[in-house]
Amino acid sequence: MAEKVTIYDISKKLNISAATVSRALNNNPKISQKTRELVLKTAAKMNYKQNRLAQALKSGRTNNVGVIVPFINRSFFSSVIRGIEEELSPHGYHVIICQSHEDVDNEIKQIDTLLNTQVDGIFMSVAKTTQDTSHIQKALAENTPLVFFDRKKDVPGLSSVIIDDFKGGYLATQHLIKQGCKKIAHFSGDLSVEIYKNRHQGYLKALKDHGITPLSRFSLQVNSKLESGISAVKELWEFEEKPDAIFSASDYAALGAIQELRKIGIKIPKEVCVVGFSNEPFTKYMELPITSVDQTPFEMGKIAAQVFLEQIESQILTAEKKVVLAPELYIRDSSNRNL
Amino acid sequence: MAEKVTIYDISKKLNISAATVSRALNNNPKISQKTRELVLKTAAKMNYKQNRLAQALKSGRTNNVGVIVPFINRSFFSSVIRGIEEELSPHGYHVIICQSHEDVDNEIKQIDTLLNTQVDGIFMSVAKTTQDTSHIQKALAENTPLVFFDRKKDVPGLSSVIIDDFKGGYLATQHLIKQGCKKIAHFSGDLSVEIYKNRHQGYLKALKDHGITPLSRFSLQVNSKLESGISAVKELWEFEEKPDAIFSASDYAALGAIQELRKIGIKIPKEVCVVGFSNEPFTKYMELPITSVDQTPFEMGKIAAQVFLEQIESQILTAEKKVVLAPELYIRDSSNRNL
């Protein structure tokens, strides 16, 4: 059982003061080369390790950051977290993960405990239902930098890294138009959520730019579930005029749509093209791989981390920086008629 | 900018000593009911928050635990982490995540920095190449409980939560035999890794128990990649005598196998049955859903956390507990001939 060795142990052994030891350890210029080397050598020999807790108490900096996501085991979020971890770890930070379970109350608690444990920064993707931002402003009030990713709120002084969802919606729809589709349906998420609204707007704009008048009946609200895509297709196919393409804001709903379409004997992509959103891992593994819009989660995490580091280093914790990443369309068989 | 309020601020305001305040806050019995209530009320009014850092420095307990996994964005690992987080969070713990990138050197560093930041416990799934365990024993030496999950090492005094990989291999193979398969091939992982060795043993035992003599040519070592499954099938199909089933220790290799089999016109499951391992999300989404062995990662995380909590509460940090969970076979179309 290794007894903890402190700077006092070193100072005693060397008959110098603890302050000197501390200086040697911290590259303080006010110390002779000789003493420094001696201290460093004996510290190593005694297997001395700085006590990060004492350091943190003294300095107020813990070298920990917190990440709050709805659920950590969603492919998108875990990839963002990986990006954050890999960018921050070389700088000596540890990443604490928290889940909101898509619930504002949890979000509030998580922010509270994170601030209480004195994290040096917080990264978060807000819950879908979050409206009020007072809990988020607490971070600002305590001078803890907070960076949003993907799902943000507009809070003055806070930075965000998101993708251009409008562009994602535009790209997907434009691609479908290029495949010759003219009657393009859209499965949107909850339109009160910014990202879904933007995807929808992008869809509408692409139609408009190509002289296609959107049919309001063709915009259906679904949740991110396979079943939701199935029932949406059923609903659409009740009418005489059927779509020749579906752009779904969710890969799961897109998959459900594909299953249902095949079930009723419709050829994909010949009769109907389908495009999803998020580039979930499964989309590329299907026998009929699904075209999807990639949100570059890994990049997003890395960049969010960089924004944080810049703020820390520049000391300007309230430097509101808005990064918008370009989404990437992965064209696969479900919408590719040029095979 | 909220100034931090300490127990001294409260003590001054109330004209009592900081010690009394501390006692009131900590439910110390040696204090009058009246004082306690007064303190509690003013603390709340002044918006007092305990400084966890000071507390940690004093007590040596941080209420942080570390989790080391190869990669955090693998479905299996992120689900285990979710289990750990959800079990520990109600007990006031925060979860720090670290990645080893399947590299022992990183593992060593991660353990070092985790111990250095004084985590109260460590959870880990070792890298595939890890042989030497001296870095792991450090945790033991510093009295920090360490719990393995899924990929363990046998270190006296350390606990582990794993699934019964032998049984998983047995179940999968037995299922294939029940489907009428007699020439069952196995795609194994690196057999020097315990979990893969056990799955292989389970496969062999099931064959033996049903009077089938294993063909050594039918055991191929693959890595967990789609391409690996493709080439394994190519290799198998070069011979005159073809298998009528494949049990793959990896879902990805199973998927590759399926793709290749279909390509050469083989009907699944009629001519060849395929079973994978891990129950990756994509397996159930395929047009031909893939039978797979589920490792119950979420449960695994929760139980690992419980093992940790027991050790902490019982003060017996070296209570070597070995939990073995039962794997679950999810039978799907890729191996189900009774449709």
Add this chain to the structure above:
DNA sequence: TTGTAGGCGTTATCAT
């Protein structure tokens, strides 16, 4: 029941 004092390990300020 309450107060005093010391210490957890470090760093920063002020002397020397």
Add this chain to the structure above:
DNA sequence: ATGATAACGCCTACAA
């Protein structure tokens, strides 16, 4: 260049 001392905020013997 080095040493003494205080302080970060809390907890806990020990004393009163």
